[in-house]
Amino acid sequence: MATPAPSSDDSTQRPARSWLPRSLLSRNIALLVALVALTQICSISALLHFVQRPRIDRASIIFSDYVKVLDDMLVAMPPAESRAAAARLNAQHDAPASSVIAPAMNPLRFFRTWQRDVFLEALRRHLPADMPVRWEIAADESEDQARLWIRLHAAGEPVWIALPMTADAQASGITTAIVLSIGLALLAALTGWLIQRHLNRPLAELAHAARGVSAGDTPAPLPTDGPTEIAEVSRAFNxxxxxxxxxxxxxxxxxxxxxxxxxxxxxxxxxxxxxxxxxxxxxxxxxxxxxxxxxxxxxxxxxxxxxxSGEREAPQPGDLNALAGQLVADFAGLGHEFDLEENTLPVFAFRLVAVMRLLMNLMQNAVVYGRSGLSIRTWQEDSFACVAVRDRGQGIRAEELERLKSPFSRGSNARGHSGGTGLGLAIVDRIARQQGGSLTFLDRDGGGIEAVVKLSLNPAPFSGAAPRP
Structure with missing residues (x-):
């Protein structure tokens, strides 16, 4: 059966929407998480720019003043006392080889290394040009053991002194704030998920009830005590x-x-x-x-x-091979011999009377219009039980039979047969779709028609609507 090509609007819209979550629950959760993440990013950006950066800048001013006072003291001392004071500060003539001007960023400790870089940048801005700053990380690569090397002047000679970092320069409060923000975001997402699940429960009940109506059941009235919008939908469904x-x-x-x-x-x-x-x-x-x-x-x-068409008949476990054998025997008693080729089929639930009417209609058509080469074959194909009714008639092709599945359609070979309404194949097609299957026609090699019916071993509820051509 041909499927119409998608319209230009569909082809342009589908790729753009393919990345979206399918369910309303997942879409709402994704939207909630995105909004929470956006607010957290904006809050963190404002915190870093308007709170943390000025705080680090003030700390660098205090630290630079301390360094400049220390340098002035070393310069003002007599040379011998200046060298002795520098020695007590573990001064070195050269900076350690492990110290660097621009330390690398550590992605795992992003905020801490960001604070360090901001501090170093501000410190260089507040110190004189002849007092360069270098950063050294200890051999164990621990940021807690890092040292700040600054070049001072003792007895007229440049010396490098390692000075301890201030608490502001290496404060980890921002990390705690980030962790807290992420925790609050996850809590908000979890709360939204629970709320959305609560709202989706009546929608799931509505979908289940709608499938029951499609299958021919009469569901119990849906509750109307939920949110106003959902209660209105439930009331309309009732x-x-x-x-x-x-x-x-x-x-x-x-x-x-x-x-x-x-x-x-x-x-x-x-x-x-x-x-x-x-x-x-x-x-x-x-x-x-x-x-x-x-x-x-x-x-x-x-x-x-x-x-x-058997819509109100309840499906019951049955043996399709036994049903086909019984009908073959019944037609043989009327003088119409059908060859039966049975293959293994599982016992599955189907509407016995409706499927019997389906096979009888196909067999009667084969007798009336085919007359010879009558046979029935059963087999299993994936999750379908299949049965084919075959004949050697020469009056009509499979393409025309596909058209005759529409109600009140009659073929050209039916002109000489009275008593028909054009509903026989429509009934067969409707019963097959009730069982989650299909009816198709094939031209046989050597002439004749093969009507193939597929019945789902696990049928979904029947919607009653004919498939799109």
């Missing part, structure tokens, strides 16, 4: 199910009335003809009249079958 229940009752009553009101006068007409025309007086007229009455009764039964 009204719809009540209307469908009343329509079903009306349809059942109408079908029963039609069957009774039409068949009763037909029966009386048969009796009147039999009484008015005794046997032997005009046998050809009696036979012709009874044939017309049988045609009317057959047409009426086909309309009744299509209106019902």
């Amino acid at each position: 009204q719809m199910t009540d209307a469908l229940r009343q329509a079903e009752a009306t349809r059942a009553l109408m079908l029963a009335g039609v069957s009774h009101d039409i068949r009763t006068p037909l029966t009386k007409l048969r009796l009147a003809i039999a009484m008015a025309l005794p046997r032997g007086t005009n046998d050809s007229l009696v036979a012709s009249t009874e044939s017309y009455l049988d045609t009317i009764d057959t047409i009426l039964q086909q309309f009744m079958d299509y209106a019902g």
Whole structure:
């Protein structure tokens, strides 16, 4: 069956939306997480720029003043005392080889190393040009053991002195704030998820009830004590199910009335003809009249079958091979021999009467229009039980039979056959779809038609709508 090509609008919209979560729950959670993350990023940016950076800058000013006072003291001392004071400060003539001007950023300790770089930048800005600053990390690569080397002047000579870092330069309070913010974001996401699940529960109940209605069940009324919007939807659904229940009752009553009101006068007409025309007086007229009455009764039964189609019949575990064998035996008793090829099929749930009507319609078509080469084959294909009814008729091709699945469609080879309404294959197709399957037709090698019915071993609820051509 051909599938229409997607429109240009669909083709342009689908790729853009393919990355979106499918469910409303996941979309709301993703939106909530994105909003919380955005607010946290904005808060952290404001904290770093307007709070933490000025704080580090003030600390660098205090630290630079301390360093400049120390340098002035060393310069003002006599040379011997200046050298002795520098020695007590573990001064060195050269900076350690492990010290660097621009230390590398550590992604695992991003905020701490960011504070360090901001501090070094501000410190160089506040110190004289002849007092360079270098950063040294200890051999164990621990930021806690890092030292700041600054070049001072003792007895007229430049010396490098390691000075301890201030608490402001290496403060980890920002890390604590970040961790707290992430915890609050996760808590907000969890809370939103719980709230959304609470809101989605009545929607899930509504979907379950809708599938039950599609399958022909009558679900219990949905509760209407939830949020206003969902309660309104539940209330509308309850009204719809009540209307469908009343329509079903009306349809059942109408079908029963039609069957009774039409068949009763037909029966009386048969009796009147039999009484008015005794046997032997005009046998050809009696036979012709009874044939017309049988045609009317057959047409009426086909309309009744299509209106019902087994929707209210409960599926029950059954053996499709046994059902096919029984029908083959029944047709053999009527003089129509079908070859039966059975393959292993599991016992699965299906509507027995409806599937029996399906096979009988296909077998009757094969007898009427195929006449020869009659056979039935069963097999399993993936999660489907398959049955094929085959004949060697020459009057119609598979393409035309696909069109005849529409109600009230009759083929060109049906002109010589009276009593048809064009509903036989429509009934078969409807019953197959009720079982989560399909009806297809294939041209056989050497001539003839093969009608293949697939019945799902695990059928989903039937929607009642015909598949899109």
